[in-house]
Amino acid sequence: MPRRVEDFRGLTRISRLRILHAVHRLPGRRLAEIAAEVDLHVNTTREHLAVLEAEGLVHSLRLVTGVRGRPPVVFHPVTDAHDNDAARQRADAATARGDLLRRLAPELDRSAELGAEAMAQLDALYEHLEDIGLEPQPDDSQLRIDVAPCRYAFAITTERALVCSVHIQLLKQQLQQLPGPVRLRSVTPFVTPTRCEIALAVDSGTQPTAQGATVTA
Known part of the structure; x- marks a missing residue:
């Protein structure tokens, strides 16, 4: 049975990719700023x-301003599974x-x-890739993942930089959401016309960061 539009974690609409990119680019902005x-x-x-938050990709936070009226809401990427119920449930289910x-x-x-901890990170990453329809083919011995086919080909011709940027940030965040040594080392888009390659690394005795991912065009 074909997947519904809202499947693949809600990312098959270019408008949502743009919104997620806006949240990644400047976390902590209000709704009106993102809309603009x-x-x-x-x-x-x-x-x-709301769809992106329900999928565990962003989380909202009400600001305490000390003035009357409804507190403003700002939006952040989910970099800790405890920031979002959906992200935590996905991580727990992936580990199980x-x-x-x-x-x-x-x-x-x-x-x-x-x-x-590293295995839990890898479980969450594989689950994320499957959920967004990229059909991961992991090679655990080399800490490499091939992903194909690209479910976002509809936007690649005109929005390749946007699509790749959003997905690279999501890969980093999936690894950040759980404590552990695995980090994103590189992403090589379109090794073939239908396949991209993800390379991971394990830092001995250190906590992975959001830095260090190299994109090879």
Whole structure:
């Protein structure tokens, strides 16, 4: 059965990709500011942000201003699974499914080498890639993931920089949401016309950061 429009974590609409890019670019902005940047009506932008928040991709925060009236709401990317219920539930579910898979196929278990935290990060990353329709093909021995086909080909011709930027930021954030040593090392778009390549790294004794991902055009 074909997926619904709202599937793939709500990212198959270019307007939502633009909104997510705006949130990534300047976190902590208000609804009206985001709407102005993406050139959408405030109500339309609010509806799109609600979808993105329900998918665990952004979280809203009410500011305490000390003045009367409804507190303003600002929007941030989700970089900690505890900031968003959907993100936390996805991470927990991904870990449970990963644990089950490793019990059924022990040859896939690299917990002894990488540690439980790294495996939880990888589980969450694979789940995210599957959820957005990129069909990950992981090579755990090389910490590399091939993704294909691109579900966002509809926007690649005119919006390639936007599409790639949003997805690279999401990869970083998926790894940041859980504590662990895995970080994004590089993303190489279109190794072939239908395949991109993700390379990961494991930092010994250090916490991964949002920095260090290289994009190869």
